[in-house]
Amino acid sequence: MRAVTHDERAAAGLLAGLVAVLMAVTAFPILYSLWISLFAVNLRRPNRMPFVGLDNYIAVLSSPAFWGSVGRTALFSALAVAAILVIATLVALLLDQEFPGRRILSACLLIPWAIPSVVNGLMWKWIYDSNYGALNGLLLQLGFIGSATIWLGDSNRTLPLIANAFIWKEVPLAAILLLVTLKSIPADLYGAAAVDGAPAWRRFFAITLPALRPGFLLVTLYEAMMAVRHFDLFFLLTEGGPGGASDVVAWRIYVETFRNLSFGTGAAMSYILAIATLLMSYALIRGMARTL
Amino acid sequence: MARIRFQSVTKRYANGATAVAGLDLDIADQEFLVLLGPSGCGKSTTLNMIAGLEEISEGALLFDDRTMNNVPAHRRDVAMVFQSYALYPHKSVFENIAFGLRMRRVPEPELRRRVMDAAAKLEIAHLLERRPSQLSGGQRQRVALGRAMVREPSVFLMDEPLSNLDASLRISMRAQIRHLHAQMHSTFVYVTHDQAEALTLADRIVVMRDGTIQQIGSPDDIYERPANLFVASFLGSPAINLLEGALETIGGTLCFRRGALTVPLPACFRGDAREVVLGLRPEDVGPATSEAAQIHGVVDTAMPAGSDQFLGVAVEGAMLFLRVPKDVRVREGEPIGFGLTESRLHLFDRTTGRSLRRAA
Ligand SMILES: Nc1ncnc2c1ncn2[C@@H]1O[C@H](COP(=O)(O)OP(=O)(O)O)[C@@H](O)[C@H]1O
Numbered sequence: 021m022r023a024v025t026h027d028e029r030a031a032a033g034l035l036a037g038l039v040a041v042l043m044a045v046t047a048f049p050i051l052y053s054l055w056i057s058l059f060a061v062n063l064r065r066p067n068r069m070p071f072v073g074l075d076n077y078i079a080v081l082s083s084p085a086f087w088g089s090v091g092r093t094a095l096f097s098a099l100a101v102a103a104i105l106v107i108a109t110l111v112a113l114l115l116d117q118e119f120p121g122r123r124i125l126s127a128c129l130l131i132p133w134a135i136p137s138v139v140n141g142l143m144w145k146w147i148y149d150s151n152y153g154a155l156n157g158l159l160l161q162l163g164f165i166g167s168a169t170i171w172l173g174d175s176n177r178t179l180p181l182i183a184n185a186f187i188w189k190e191v192p193l194a195a196i197l198l199l200v201t202l203k204s205i206p207a208d209l210y211g212a213a214a215v216d217g218a219p220a221w222r223r224f225f226a227i228t229l230p231a232l233r234p235g236f237l238l239v240t241l242y243e244a245m246m247a248v249r250h251f252d253l254f255f256l257l258t259e260g261g262p263g264g265a266s267d268v269v270a271w272r273i274y275v276e277t278f279r280n281l282s283f284g285t286g287a288a289m290s291y292i293l294a295i296a297t298l299l300m301s302y303a304l305i306r307g308m309a310r311t312l
Numbered sequence: 313m314a315r316i317r318f319q320s321v322t323k324r325y326a327n328g329a330t331a332v333a334g335l336d337l338d339i340a341d342q343e344f345l346v347l348l349g350p351s352g353c354g355k356s357t358t359l360n361m362i363a364g365l366e367e368i369s370e371g372a373l374l375f376d377d378r379t380m381n382n383v384p385a386h387r388r389d390v391a392m393v394f395q396s397y398a399l400y401p402h403k404s405v406f407e408n409i410a411f412g413l414r415m416r417r418v419p420e421p422e423l424r425r426r427v428m429d430a431a432a433k434l435e436i437a438h439l440l441e442r443r444p445s446q447l448s449g450g451q452r453q454r455v456a457l458g459r460a461m462v463r464e465p466s467v468f469l470m471d472e473p474l475s476n477l478d479a480s481l482r483i484s485m486r487a488q489i490r491h492l493h494a495q496m497h498s499t500f501v502y503v504t505h506d507q508a509e510a511l512t513l514a515d516r517i518v519v520m521r522d523g524t525i526q527q528i529g530s531p532d533d534i535y536e537r538p539a540n541l542f543v544a545s546f547l548g549s550p551a552i553n554l555l556e557g558a559l560e561t562i563g564g565t566l567c568f569r570r571g572a573l574t575v576p577l578p579a580c581f582r583g584d585a586r587e588v589v590l591g592l593r594p595e596d597v598g599p600a601t602s603e604a605a606q607i608h609g610v611v612d613t614a615m616p617a618g619s620d621q622f623l624g625v626a627v628e629g630a631m632l633f634l635r636v637p638k639d640v641r642v643r644e645g646e647p648i649g650f651g652l653t654e655s656r657l658h659l660f661d662r663t664t665g666r667s668l669r670r671a672a
């Protein structure tokens with residue numbers, strides 16, 4: 021066996037404190053919620069806490085309501101990720117051009133990203149508001165609608181509208197990730213393709229798109245993880261409503277845990293969501309590694 | 313088939329920098345023309361204007377009799393080898409070479425045949441399935457050449473194609489490129505900052521500096537009859553020796569004088585400057601004989617260099633670097649004399665830098 025050097029021992033000593041803190045703030049809650057998910061914990065009966073094994077998981081997975089929220093989460097995430105990819109690509113392509121005012125525009129585009137999530141939620145709540153909302157105001161003044169619409173009250177519109185607010189906040193980061201990828205494409209490649217006889221749109225498909233692939237995968241991975249676990253907007257805008265139309269998994273976990281005070285099933289649901297997110301990320305990373 | 317003409321072409325970049333100023337150049341069909349000059353002198357800009365990758369700010373560019381200023385790159389029959397090679401990273405070697413043909417809708421069987429032909433000539437047939445990232449520098453360079461070759465373009469542009477290769481490969485690739493030119497019926501415009509490369513490859517060399525042409529001529533013209541001090545010192549390795557001095561007419565003969573040194577000059581030089589610079593290439597000295605003009609000095613250093621030796625000789629307060637055969641016995645600190653060949657001397661006006669050689 022190799023001897024441990026002095027440097028390594030010093031490094032271990034220095035790292036030990038950090039590792040201890042990390043364990044306390046991350047590993048402990050993670051393990052503790054795993055532990056809880058194996059018990060029937062209900063704060064309405066705090067003294068009784070029987071061990072139930074995987075019963076919580078079985079209950080969650082066999083509940084049609086849970087699968088309904090899984091479907092809505094998937095729909096919301098697919099909508100959001102697809103739109104973010106398209107819009108962020110367009111924004112990145114725009115910002116990659118040289119034009120006067122480019123710097124100012126790039127700075128402005130960062131604003132949504134800089135806004136705290138809760139502030140973003142409240143802002144969209146105000147925009148969508150049926151009485152004094154900016155959206156109704158705008159559409160009424162432009163004459164697109166005759167009377168004020170209760171935007172979030174329509175169960176067919178709820179998910180797309182929340183997705184819209186989510187997209188608005190997420191596009192800047194995605195656009196910057198893609199812009200970095202665009203900037204890394206050597207200009208000579210475009211020159212070579214032009215000289216080879218490729219008009220602009222051909223150059224886009226032959227060079228820009230393939231070069232953006234790692235960027236697309238990174239954005240998809242990151243945004244899918246964000247969307248699947250997103251909670252703030254559902255909490256601030258609709259509280260899962262109307263009639264469960266925006267009842268996604270993250271919202272359901274909150275309701276189960278903090279309204280029904282059923283910590284055991286809430287924790288089990290969290291674990292199911294976490295594992296699903298991990299599996300999804302793993303699949304995406306595998307895909308990424310294969311295409312790079 | 314293409315004759316390329318620049319008519320008073322100026323290129324200004326968006327930041328206001330003038331990269332090329334008032335360029336007049338007439339490149340003959342199927343000529344091998346080399347643009348030579350130090351980094352930043354506007355060679356790439358000139359090449360990119362031919363390719364259509366840079367817009368022309370002023371003046372006209374013609375292919376044969378057609379004005380090309382507003383013809384986009386993809387509509388010009390031009391192929392180009394980039395210094396960075398610019399291979400498409402996501403395509404196989406085969407698809408890299410085939411891309412230009414696909415853009416021109418060459419039918420598949422002919423496309424395959426042409427790619428295979430080029431690959432065989434360049435000895436990269438075994439690499440066709442690989443990605444550019446899996447190739448060595450020399451192999452990438454060949455793929456870049458292949459990609460341009462298969463196009464059989466009327467204009468073949470190369471921007472320092474050999475500068476990223478190691479020295480021995482660079483020499484052998486020169487021969488390949490000469491060979492390529494002989495086989496193809498294309499006009500070659502080749503950019504380099506390497507004077508040796510220019511001298512071996514070119515039919516004609518254009519020496520550039522700060523966006524302007526210093527001299528256009530055959531390699532012999534440029535090397536043996538440089539038009540000014542810049543051209544004289546840019547070509548040749550080691551560089552030409554430059555001795556400052558004055559002109560005097562002694563006994564009816566124009567002479568170069570510097571201190572005790574007097575060099576009678578041949579009739580091919582004009583005497584219409586006082587302050588002059590005498591140019592002497594290191595290899596242009598011989599044994600001192602009574603007929604020839606002579607130059608005397610003291611050996612300062614002697615460095616053997618394979619078949620020859622280089623001498624540093626102090627002459628009238630200046631140091632000359634000279635190349636002499638190895639069998640010339642010298643000792644550091646001893647006086648030495650050389651014979652000069654009149655026809656090998658160069659004379660420049662010290663104020664303007666221009667050659668004082670009479671037009672032939
Ligand atoms: N895209 C550009 N924008 C502004 N200036 C440029 C650009 N490209 C080149 N230049 C300038 O133009 C001059 C000529 O450049 P270039 O043609 O690349 O020289 P060379 O190829 O001879 O080294 C240089 O001074 C360079 O800094």
Ligand SMILES: [Mg+2]
Pocket residue numbers: 352355356357471
């Ligand atoms: Mg260059």
